[in-house]
Amino acid sequence: MGEFDLIERFFKRPTPQTDSAHAANAPPGVGIGDDCAVLPIRPHTQLAVSSDMLVEGTHFFPNTDPRRLGHKALAVNLSDLAACGARPLAFTLALSLPEVNEHWLSEFSAGLFALADAHNCPLIGGDTTRGPLNLSITVLGEVYVAHGQTQALLRSGAQVGDDIYVSGQLGDARWALMVLQGQLKLPQALSEPHHGSPTQDSPLFAAAQLRLEQPTPRMALGLALRGIAHAAIDVSDGLVGDLHHLLQASSAHLKTPEPLGASLNTEAALGLMAAAHYLPKDLVLRCVLSGGDDYELLFTAPPSARAAVQTTALASHTPVTRIGTLEATPGLRLLDAHGKELGGADKYKSFDHFSSQLA
Amino acid sequence: MGEFDLIERFFKRPTPQTDSAHAANAPPGVGIGDDCAVLPIRPHTQLAVSSDMLVEGTHFFPNTDPRRLGHKALAVNLSDLAACGARPLAFTLALSLPEVNEHWLSEFSAGLFALADAHNCPLIGGDTTRGPLNLSITVLGEVYVAHGQTQALLRSGAQVGDDIYVSGQLGDARWALMVLQGQLKLPQALSEPHHGSPTQDSPLFAAAQLRLEQPTPRMALGLALRGIAHAAIDVSDGLVGDLHHLLQASSAHLKTPEPLGASLNTEAALGLMAAAHYLPKDLVLRCVLSGGDDYELLFTAPPSARAAVQTTALASHTPVTRIGTLEATPGLRLLDAHGKELGGADKYKSFDHFSSQLA
Numbered sequence: 074m075g076e077f078d079l080i081e082r083f084f085k086r087p088t089p090q091t092d093s094a095h096a097a098n099a100p101p102g103v104g105i106g107d108d109c110a111v112l113p114i115r116p117h118t119q120l121a122v123s124s125d126m127l128v129e130g131t132h133f134f135p136n137t138d139p140r141r142l143g144h145k146a147l148a149v150n151l152s153d154l155a156a157c158g159a160r161p162l163a164f165t166l167a168l169s170l171p172e173v174n175e176h177w178l179s180e181f182s183a184g185l186f187a188l189a190d191a192h193n194c195p196l197i198g199g200d201t202t203r204g205p206l207n208l209s210i211t212v213l214g215e216v217y218v219a220h221g222q223t224q225a226l227l228r229s230g231a232q233v234g235d236d237i238y239v240s241g242q243l244g245d246a247r248w249a250l251m252v253l254q255g256q257l258k259l260p261q262a263l264s265e266p267h268h269g270s271p272t273q274d275s276p277l278f279a280a281a282q283l284r285l286e287q288p289t290p291r292m293a294l295g296l297a298l299r300g301i302a303h304a305a306i307d308v309s310d311g312l313v314g315d316l317h318h319l320l321q322a323s324s325a326h327l328k329t330p331e332p333l334g335a336s337l338n339t340e341a342a343l344g345l346m347a348a349a350h351y352l353p354k355d356l357v358l359r360c361v362l363s364g365g366d367d368y369e370l371l372f373t374a375p376p377s378a379r380a381a382v383q384t385t386a387l388a389s390h391t392p393v394t395r396i397g398t399l400e401a402t403p404g405l406r407l408l409d410a411h412g413k414e415l416g417g418a419d420k421y422k423s424f425d426h427f428s429s430q431l432a
Numbered sequence: 433m434g435e436f437d438l439i440e441r442f443f444k445r446p447t448p449q450t451d452s453a454h455a456a457n458a459p460p461g462v463g464i465g466d467d468c469a470v471l472p473i474r475p476h477t478q479l480a481v482s483s484d485m486l487v488e489g490t491h492f493f494p495n496t497d498p499r500r501l502g503h504k505a506l507a508v509n510l511s512d513l514a515a516c517g518a519r520p521l522a523f524t525l526a527l528s529l530p531e532v533n534e535h536w537l538s539e540f541s542a543g544l545f546a547l548a549d550a551h552n553c554p555l556i557g558g559d560t561t562r563g564p565l566n567l568s569i570t571v572l573g574e575v576y577v578a579h580g581q582t583q584a585l586l587r588s589g590a591q592v593g594d595d596i597y598v599s600g601q602l603g604d605a606r607w608a609l610m611v612l613q614g615q616l617k618l619p620q621a622l623s624e625p626h627h628g629s630p631t632q633d634s635p636l637f638a639a640a641q642l643r644l645e646q647p648t649p650r651m652a653l654g655l656a657l658r659g660i661a662h663a664a665i666d667v668s669d670g671l672v673g674d675l676h677h678l679l680q681a682s683s684a685h686l687k688t689p690e691p692l693g694a695s696l697n698t699e700a701a702l703g704l705m706a707a708a709h710y711l712p713k714d715l716v717l718r719c720v721l722s723g724g725d726d727y728e729l730l731f732t733a734p735p736s737a738r739a740a741v742q743t744t745a746l747a748s749h750t751p752v753t754r755i756g757t758l759e760a761t762p763g764l765r766l767l768d769a770h771g772k773e774l775g776g777a778d779k780y781k782s783f784d785h786f787s788s789q790l791a
Contacts (some may be wrong), residue, residue, distance in 0.1 A: 107516065107586050107587050107588070107681070108482060108511075108512040108513075108515035108516050108587070108664075108665060108666055109480040109481055109482040109512050109513060109515075109516040109518060109573065109584070110480070110481045110482070111478050111479070111480050111481075111516065111575060111582060111584045112478060112479040112480075112481065113478050113479075114473040114477070114478065114479050116475060118473070119470050119471060119472050119473065120470070120471040120472075120473050120479065120572070121468040121469070121470050121471075122468055122469045122470075122471065122522075122524060122556060122557060122570075122572065123467060123468040123469070123524075123557060124524035124525070124526045124557060124558045124559055124568070124570060125526065125559050126526035126527075126528055126559045126561055126566070126568060128528050128561055128562070128563030128564070128566075129563075130563065131528075131561055131562050131563045132561070152467075153467040153468050154467075154468060156467035156468075157466065157467050157468040157470065159468060163481075165481060165482075165483040165570055166483070167483045167484065167485035167526075167568045167570075168485075169485055169487050169490075169566060197481060198481060198482060198483060199483045200483055200484050200485045200568075202485055202487055202490055202491070203487070203490050204487030204488075204489065204490045204564065204566065205487070205563065205564035205566070207485070207487075207528060207563065207564070207566045207568070209483070209485060209526045209559075209566070209568035211481075211483055211524055211526075211570035213479070213481065214468065216470060223470060225468070225470045227466050228466050228467070229466070305467075306467060307467055322466070
């Protein structure tokens with residue numbers, strides 16, 4: 074099968090029609106098949122752009138379920154749009170494949186398009202070539218402009234005194250990865266109900282593996298937080314590492330003499346991992362604080378917005394937990410349930426692809 | 433060196449300022465460093481998007497000069513914008529690297545940014561990870577909308593009776609590749625003036641190698657052809673293959689009962705390769721008609737536009753050659769200088785990455 078046949082068979086779909094919500098006068102867009110895709114952009118919007126690359130052996134195991142991989146390749150990009158409060162418009166896919174495996178391609182494209190359809194985000198172009206397995210997606214979204222101000226959620230808008238929130242769960246992707254890598258033996262309490270296959274058949278492990286392999290981008294929450302959150306980022310490198318990015322960007326924006334800091338309530342954080350009761354507390358903290366690959370939204374909002382944040386969470390069907398406070402004092406403080414400092418925050422560093430997760 | 437240090441050192445540059453030609457009221461864009469880049473888009477424009485991936489061993493040799501590679505990775509994407517008559521806005525780079533080689537990164541980014549700066553096309557985001565060498569770029573451009581009509585040049589606008597043109601030279605990239613692959617021994621006439629190193633020091637070979645490794649995207653010509661050309665495509669797969677794509681798209685658009693065809697003047701085509709006099713005629717024809725990797729513009733325009741096309745070529749400092757005619761009769765006909773059909777057009781098939789160039 075050649076490149077053009079492959080695209081025709083697995084990736085070509087009817088040219089997306091211009092969304093009826095788009096300006097009625099805008100000429101229709103042109104999808105896959107020309108040198109470029111041409112997209113109408115609505116007035117009073119800006120374009121949000123993000124690119125993420127997933128590489129076999131670095132970001133996923135060679136035997137990863139291709140349907141989940143198709144989902145994840147787009148999900149990690151959509152998550153960046155969510156963190157900016159952007160609405161998805163379209164995406165491109167550049168795909169390097171070692172061979173044409175029709176089953177793999179069929180499953181991969183099914184997972185990819187299921188998520189794309191759920192978010193009304195058509196594939197509009199890309200590239201297919203031979204080489205080591207590599208999935209490179211660029212996603213385009215729109216953010217609104219009101220009164221000359223962008224409505225994008227940025228990392229740089231946090232203020233001293235802001236509450237710190239995180240959506241959904243944290244840490245599950247990391248302990249699932251540790252089990253798959255053979256670094257962590259599944260505790261008996263988790264594997265007991267399942268005779269014969271102690272690690273792979275536990276429902277809690279299966280749920281954690283799903284979080285690793287098929288993360289949920291928090292699109293509705295991201296859109297709903299516009300005008301409520303001061304700053305947002307998605308948790309891909311790990312909570313502490315991404316909080317550090319947010320603090321850095323906000324400090325730079327505020328031109329504070331010293332970098333901003335934060336206190337985190339570790340009890341609230343521990344509660345974010347479904348399997349927390351079955352694993353050692355230190356491991357749970359490491360997974361939650363620096364696990365990475367969570368694709369949850371980490372955001373800040375003023376205390377006056379607490380009711381609005383909870384309403385937003387309910388309306389977007391996304392759990393949100395308040396886990397800390399943004400402070401003028403530099404550094405990160407880990408507190409227990411009584412607000413007493415635990416120490417040891419320094420060891421929860423960011424995930425960095427060059428001290429690679431899988432390698 | 434970690435991912436964030438690497439980006440900071442080799443790829444972070446001052447946030448691009450909003451072009452003064454942009455709407456004065458548009459909020460400024462946000463560059464590298466947030467979850468997404470946020471770009472203002474001017475009224476009465478549409479977005480043009482293209483993604484291309486270059487893989488080591490498939491698209492370039494492991495020892496390719498990294499500065500040229502940085503140029504080429506962006507050039508092949510810009511060429512797609514040129515073929516649509518789009519003006520570059522910005523690009524993202526997703527980069528997978530087997531190791532952090534500072535010399536390589538420094539040279540690569542120098543080549544990349546030199547071309548980006550020449551076309552006022554800033555890097556606004558991307559991804560860096562560990563893995564087999566892979567360069568994935570998505571370029572964004574703007575096309576104008578006038579009277580509710582897109583001004584984008586498309587593949588699908590060609591008409592029966594149109595002249596067929598190509599810019600610049602064709603075929604040089606292919607014979608340079610054949611020499612580098614050891615498939616073609618440099619003819620003595622080309623190597624003679626250079627004692628000692630018969631293949632690598634000939635000026636004609638060096639020029640052809642430059643065409644392979646550092647192609648020139650025809651941005652000015654693409655922009656200038658709007659309103660003159662009926663259809664355009666860039667020659668990446670080879671002249672015959674890309675002409676076939678243009679004919680297919682235009683036939684579909686016109687809903688012709690049979691696919692459109694074309695006659696090509698092979699004498700004019702032979703003249704497009706600088707080394708034509710020194711190589712066997714059959715080889716020259718193969719390089720010109722199906723070599724690929726040329727990144728020239730192939731376009732059609734009505735005979736009434738001949739003077740306008742030549743004026744456009746002069747104004748954009750880009751040679752343009754009329755090489756054929758678009759016809760209602762399906763198929764491709766190769767003609768000699770006297771208009772007599774040569775036959776054998778079928779053997780000049782398209783380059784396809786899955787019958788890979790380098791593998």
